[in-house]
Amino acid sequence: MTTTLTVPKVKRSIFRRPQATTGFRSWFTTVDHKKIAIMYVTTALVFLVIGGIEALLIRLQLAGPNGTVLTASQYNTMFTMHGTTMVFLMGMPLAVGFGNYLIPLQIGARDVAFPRLNAFGYWVVLFGGIFLYSSFVLGGAPNGGWFGYTPLTSSPISLGALPGRGPDFWTVGLIMLGIGSTTSAVNFIVTILNMRAPGMTLMRMPVFCWMMLVVAFLTVFAMPIVTVALTMVWWDRNLMSNFFNAAAGGDPLLYQHLFWLFGHPEVYILILPGMGIVSEILPVMSRKPLFGYSVVVFSGIAIGFLGWGVWAHHMFVTGLGPVAVSAFSLSTMLIAIPTGVKIFNWLGTVWGGSIRLNTPMLFSLGFIAMFTIGGLSGVLHSVVPAATQQTDTYFVVAHFHYVLFGGLVFGIFGGIFYWFPLLYGRFMNEKLGKVTFWLTLIGFNLTFFPMHILGLEGQARRTYRYAEGMGFDALNLAATVGSFVIAVAVLLLLVNILVSRRHGAVAPHDPWDARSLEWSVSSYPPPEYNFEEIPQVEARDELWHRKYTEDESGRLVRLPSGGADAPSAGAVATLEPDARDGGGDGGGDGGAVVPSGGGHGAGGHGIHMPSPSYFPILMCAGLPVVGYGVVFQNWYLGALGVLILIVGMYAWALEPSSE
C-alpha cells in the first residue's frame, strides 16, 4: 500500500524546513496530531506517576497518628503539588491527548485545524511542567494548595506568610499552562466545527467528539478568568497591589469567586472526556448502539452550561449569605440531573446487550459505579447544612477522588486498553489488564471509601497529622495500604503499555468490531494522512453502518466487505482532488482489510499534509524563560524570553503551513 506524500525539498536561507516524519528527532518538529497525542499521553502518564508518588508520601505521613514522614511545610508542598500535578499536568493533558488522537480520526479529517499550534500546545505542557517542578530546587515548590487561596498566597514575601518562591512559580506556571490549554481548545473547536467529513453532521458525530467540543468551550471561557485571578495574586505578592489586601479594603473572597468560576468548569473539563470515552466503549462492548444518543449529547451540553452556575458551592462556608447560598445549592442539585441522565443512558446501553467483559469494558463499568458514588456524595454536598459539616473534611476528598479518579482515570485506563490496538496494531495483555482493573478497583475503594467515614468523623483536610485517640487510625492505615495497591496497579498498567507495544498479540483490523471511523483506517497505526480517502458519512456509528444492516426480524446481517459495496465507493466523485486515492478503487475501509491499489490520485496529486516545523517548540522555549524572568524579577531574562517568543512567532507566521 503505497500512497506517497509529496514533500518537495525546499532550500531556505536560514533554516531548512525539517522534512523527517520518522526517527527520534522528528518528534521535536512533528505536527502530526497522532504523534502529538502520544507525547501528551506519555507526558501525562509520567506526571501521573510523579503525582502518585506525592500522594504516597501524603499517605505515608497519614498512615498513623502524629506521623513524622513529612514536616508540616513539606506536607503542604506535597498536597499542593499533588493536586496541581493531577489536575493540570495529568488530567488535562490526558484528555487533550486522547482528543488529539481521536478527534480527527473520528470526524474523518486528516489532521486538526492548526497543526503547528497543536504541537505548541503540547510543548507548553512539557515546559510548563518542568518549570513548575524546577521550583523544588529553585526556591521552593508551590505550597499554598492547588487552589491557592488568598491572602495566604498573595501576601508579599516580606510579610512572611509563604516564604520562598512557591506561590510565584505556581501563579506563573499555571498561567503558562493556561496558554497551552487555550490554544488546544481553540484548535479543537475549529477542527470539530469545520473539518468534519462530508455527511458527518453534528448529530452523527461520536459522543467523544461532542464531549471534547463542550470541554473545549469550557476551557476557552474558563482559562481567562483564572488568568486574571492568578495575575492579581502575583501583583499583590510582588508589586504590593491591593486586590486581596483586606487592610486596603480588598476582598480575598474575590479571588475565590474568580478561581472557582474557573475551577468548577475545570472539573467538568476533567470528567467529560472520561464520559465521552465510556460512551464509546460501552456500545462497542455491548454490541448495541448508545442508548439515547441525543439525550447523552444534550446532557453533555447542559452540563457545560449549568456548570457555570454552581461555582460558589465551593464557598458555602465563606459567609455568602442565605440568598446566594440557596441559589447555588439549587443550581448544584440541578446539575445532577443531566449527569444522572447519562448514567441511565449508559445502563440502558448495556442492558440487553451481548456483553464482552474485557478490560476496557470493566473499566467503563467501573467508571459508572465509581462515578455514581462520587456523584451521590456530591449531591450530599449540595445540601448546604450538610456541606457546612463536610467542608474541609476528608468527606470532600473522598467525593472528588471518586469522581475524578473513579471517573476520569477509570475512563482513561479503559480508553488506553481500548484504543491501544489502533495505535500499535497490538492488544495489551488482557490477563494483566484484568488484574490491573481489579487491583485498581480494590485499591481505589480501599483508599478513598474510608475517607467518607473519616470526614464525617471530623478528620480535617490539608492537615499534616492527626492526634492519637481520635479514632482515625485504622481507616487511615487502610487508606494508605489502598494507595500502595493503586501504585502497584499503575505500575502494572505502565509495564503492560511498554511491553505490549512490541510484544503484544497482533490485532486484526477492527479488532473490537467497533462503530466509529477511527477503526476504518487502512493500517494500525494509521498512516500519517489518516484516510486513503476522506470518508463519506451516511449515518451515526458510520463504521457499524457500513458493516451491518438488519434483516426483517431486526437481526444483524453482516455486509460483504470490499470496495464495491462500501458506501464510500460511490462517493469518490464528491471528494477533493487531494484526498482522492486513485480513481475508483473505492475506500473499502469499512470492515475490509487494507485495500489494494492506491498510489497517487488522478492528476498526480498526492495527499498534502502539513509539514513539520521547528517553530512550535522553539517559540515555546521562550515561555519558561519569561517565566523565570518574572519569578526572579530578572528583567534581562524576561526580555530574552519575550525576544524568543517574538522571533519564534514571526518565523512561524511567515512559514507556510506546508511546503
Added chain:
Amino acid sequence: MSDADTTTTTEPVQDPDHNMLVGTAEEREREKKYGLQEIPPEEVPLLPGELSHHPSPFQYVVIAMILVVITALEVGVSYLEGDIPNGLIIVLLLGMGLVKLVLVASYYMHLKTDKPVFRRFFIMAAVGAIFLYLIVLTTLGVWDGGS
C-alpha cells in the same frame, strides 16, 4: 503549490521613481473614479463567511461620524453629574456605550453581514460574561455602597 494563478491585474507594480507600490494602471484609474465613495459591490469578492457584502467605505465613515457624536454626547452627559440623578446618568452612559459597541461589532467587525455563527459565539460570550460577573459582584455586595 505556486500561487501563480492570480491574474495580472492584481499584481502590484513597482514605481521605479518612488520605490513604492502604487498599483496597476487599472487601479489608478479606478481610484480616480471612485476614491472613497461607493465601490461597486460586484467588483469586491465576497469573503468566505460573508452572507452579504461588507459595508462600503462611505458607510464606514458614516458610522464613524455617528460614533464620534455619541462619544461627545457621553462626555457631555458625564459633566451633568450633580444636575441630574446619578442613576439616570448611569443608564444613559451605559446605553450609549452599548450602542457604540453594537455599531462597531455589527459594521466594523462585520457581524451584521457575516454568517451567524460568529455573532452567536460572541454574543454568548459577552452576555455570559456580563451575567456571571454581575452575580459575582452581587454576591460580594457591590450594591451595598462600599465598606
Added chain:
Amino acid sequence: MEQAAIAPPADGAHASTPVHAGHGEHETSTGVTNTKLAMWIFLSSECLLFGALIATYLLYRGRSKGIEPADVYNIPFTSATSFILLMSSLTMVLALAAIQRADYRRTKIWLVATALFGMVFIGGQVYEFTEFTRKGVTVDTNLFGSSFYLLTGLHGLHVTVGIVWLLSLWGLTTQGRLQQKDSETIEISGLYWHFVDVVWIVIFTVVYLIPM
C-alpha cells in the same frame, strides 16, 4: 488540508486562498474559514478576561480608600485619546476595504494610519499613567490604583501587540507578500483591533465616565 497558522502577527504568506482550487474554506463544514472562526473564539474568550478586570474595578471603586478617580482623571484628555482610538477602527476597516479591491497603496496608508493612531493612544496612556503617578496613584497605593492599572495596563498591552501586528502587515504589503487574495488576513487582524477598541469603549464608559 492545509491551514494557515493562527499565531499573530498574521500569516502573510499563506492565508486562506479563495481562488486556489482544491484547498480552502469552501470545504469547511460551516462554510467559514478556520482562521476567522478561531479569531472569533479567541475574542469571545477575551470577553471573559476583560470582564473579570472590569468587574474587579467596579467592585473596588466604592471601597477604595484615599485618592479617588475624580482627583486624577482628566476627562477631556481621555476623551481625546478615546476619540483617536475610535478613529483607528475606521482606518482599520478602510484598510480592509482597500485590500479587498486590490488598492495596495490605500491599504498601506490606512494600515499605517491605524498603527499611528494606536501609538498616539498608547502615548496618551503613558502620559496619563505618569500623571497619575505624579499625583500619587500607583499600583500599590490603594484599590483604585491596583485595579485601574491592571485593567488599563492589560488593555494597553493588547493595543501595543496590535500596533506591532499592524506594522508587520504594512511591511508585508510593502513587500508585495500580502495581496487581494489575502484580504482575510487583514480582516482577522481588524477583528482583533476592533475588539481592542470595543473593550476601550466599555472601559471609557464604565471606568472614566460613570459616576460613583
